[in-house]
Amino acid sequence: MADRDGTDGAAGLDGLIIPPLSRRGFVMTSLMSGLTLATTRVEAQVIHTDAAGIVAGEVKIPAGDGPMPAYRAMPEGAGPFPIVLVVEEIFGVHDYIKDICRRLAKLGYCAVAPELYARQGDLSTMTDPKAIIRDVIAKTPDAQWIGDLDATAAWAASAAKGDPQRLAVMGWCRGGRDVWLYAAHRRDLRAAVAWYGPLGGERTDIQLRTAGDVAADIKAPLLALYGGADTGIPVASVEEARDRAKVAGRDVELVIYPDAPHGFHADYRPSYRREAAEDGWNRALAFLQAHGVG
Template identity: 45%
Template sequence: MVNLTRPDGTIAEDLALSRRTVLIAAGYAAFDVGANAQPIATPADGLVTGWETLPGGLPAFVARPAGAKGSGGKHPAVIVVNEIFGVHEWIKDVCRRFAKAGYVAIAPEFFFRGDPDKTLTKLTDYAAIRVIVARAGNEQVMGDVKTTLDWLGGQGFVNKKKLAITGFCWGGAVTWMAAARFPELKAGGAWYGRLKGDPGTEGRKWPLEIAADLKAPVLGLYGALDKGIPVADVQEMQARLKGSKSSIMLYPDADHGFLADYRPSFNAAAGKDAWERLLKHFKANGV
């Protein structure tokens, strides 16, 4: 219900505010919800969806085609790595999109130790968000990826020879790092993940430093208008990937978060093209 905020009735700004409030209440990350966003809502019919608790207490949202369990059917699987806002409604929808395409999609809650009350989706203070995210160091995250890979390998509905990973923003960088770490992965898709950090940050390396170590081909999906990831960094990564099976697609009119249809930076054309390219990339590499 829209509340009238003035005697002469509701104006466009009132409706936009109401729309944003509705989306936040529905579980989208409050920090960057677009006032006029109309995010895709993928139906769960024909799917099995819900939370699983992996070893070590790691929570993970899973979406998969119905009928796979107990039917002898095995599906390729993809690990979906969240943005800095954790596993919120948009990440769940991405999992459902993958499941509709025939994948078992799993989104681990990498920040659950530092955010046991799941406050990330409600926070609008970027500094507070960064404090929580920083608690998940690179080695811990890589350990959680390993836990997820092991769990997938033990499920009767998963083809353990067909495993991929994709991630967004924070998760885009994780995707590059995981592809250099785990030979179980056959393909990766890195959406606008940071490629370079400050020297010594978290005592870790960054994607540009491990480009030669990739064990799985990664498709990078980046926007030239991204203010946080200079085009020069993308071009440097492209140069380091030359001659390998990995590559980067740079969209000239896209900004950071261009696939995220709940954000103001959503770019429908770039998002559609990139999603189709990612699915082709997975299939071309046997996933």
């Protein structure tokens, strides 16, 4: 049975949530400024979205063990606004993720990106992607960030003029992986958009299931946007996840951009592919609208 907030609580998730969850203090108490230091990047972001006509900036979200830093952007006005939970890459809530929130706010959404790795490390100082994966990502329990996304959704509805009846999630890279898992967790999601999220990976005692493992369990329509030239995510693995979901009666729409590499939407990195990024963005927006998030 779902809890009143639309989540499954500890039941029915086949190990996705492990109560009670051991909490720790926050290492990051505020968001980083600028772009991540942990990747080679172009000189500047291709897209820069201003804050005219919207309310945008860093906020603190109650997360049970202290205030969690997050970035919130929403339209000016009374609301309520449809909510999009924005899930970061491995690099933290930096300027690219903040800009995505502002892009969504300009279109009428309350977009919130919580810093889901704030307890495990200070991503603003880290320069080695391998160290981020080893020391931060691998040590972040799925139970922790899932609970933090639930807290973010609740905060958006109560403090940011968000409409809990129009809730969606969108994530990139590791955040795309998390979109699959969150869609398997939350029954009241209207839509989910996963940008090149890994389907496989190591299973551990704090990360028990992969995104591919939960494909047949997702509870919301999911749009999967992947690159055919992504050397880390075989197209066959994505197609297998889609097929497993469809056999189970789940709604998954898969789009493969044949020549696009991993990170093709990241307009601050050499991996950016404008045509695929723009087409994927337009498809994502149409997907939200088609499923009542708009």
